[in-house]
Amino acid sequence: MGRAPCCDKANVKRGPWSPEEDATLKSYLQIHGTGGNWIALPTKAGLRRCGKSCRLRWLNYLRPDIKHGGFTEEEDNIICTLYVQMGSKWSAIASQLPGRTDNDVKNYWNTKLKRKLMAGKVCHKKLNDNDTLPSTTLLTQKAQSLDFHASQNQNSMPNLSTDACSEFNIDEKNMGFGLIHQFYSPQVKDVVKEVGASSRNNNHNHNPLMSLSQEGSSISDSSSIAVENNCVLLPEHAGNHESAEQVLMDFGFEFPYDLTNNLNCHERFGEFSPSGYSEWVDFSYVDIKPHLLNKN
DNA sequence: AACGGTTCCAACCGCTCGATC
């Protein structure tokens, strides 16, 4: 048996709020507050609305401190930074933006900011066609030398150096997207490879660059992308290709692509790591290595 | 002007979590 509905859906009004309803809710809340019970509020206020609907209307629209209108560039950067750090924790992100609601931030991200980011207008440097991509061979060697897919000390990961940050004109706050976009280039759009990384399962590194959601979520430990030889590598998704697809689309790769195209995948398979993929244990970590390595 | 496609955002849905009994 499911849980009881919060209201009698047949007898509540749905859809857009009228100015009269807005005024009723606003004046009631200004006088009485929520009383700690949104469910009972509509009855008390004389509204034929669900309590949840009242709450949402108040929090997202009627609150006096709500900021309406366009986002500033500074807000854009804050959202980008926090999204990288936390993932889609919209309420947490919104809490850092006075006057903005989680719904606002979420809508803004989904409709504008993500695209703006892809177009190269926010906190990153986009590669030109002839820019040099990092060497996978070097990555592999470095990975092996660090032995980071062994059961090592979780705190042994090196931090991204200040030099590495400054090299690409990024700061530590926007590092995640900066690096991802560092890799984002027209030359890598056409072939996508999902890579098995089963040994990652035994290697829960607490990489300071990995977002909280990446560490905690079943889907988002994939949000890092490494690139070599015109290929994009994604960690395995425990059979969940949709998650991988979403990650790719989030980062601007066009759909359809060759995630499930076995022919292309195999053709490309040997190009970047003939010995297999155990080296690509932690893609969030791989994110930063090219820059560290290039400094060596 | 009319139409179709796209964008944007308010609102809803369903889930999780914590509090309470």
Added chain:
DNA sequence: GGATCGAGCGGTTGGAACCGT
């Protein structure tokens, strides 16, 4: 300890507004 409930959250949807042809 389990059931129930409300609050809060993220994902999704519907439709109005906008834009291009």
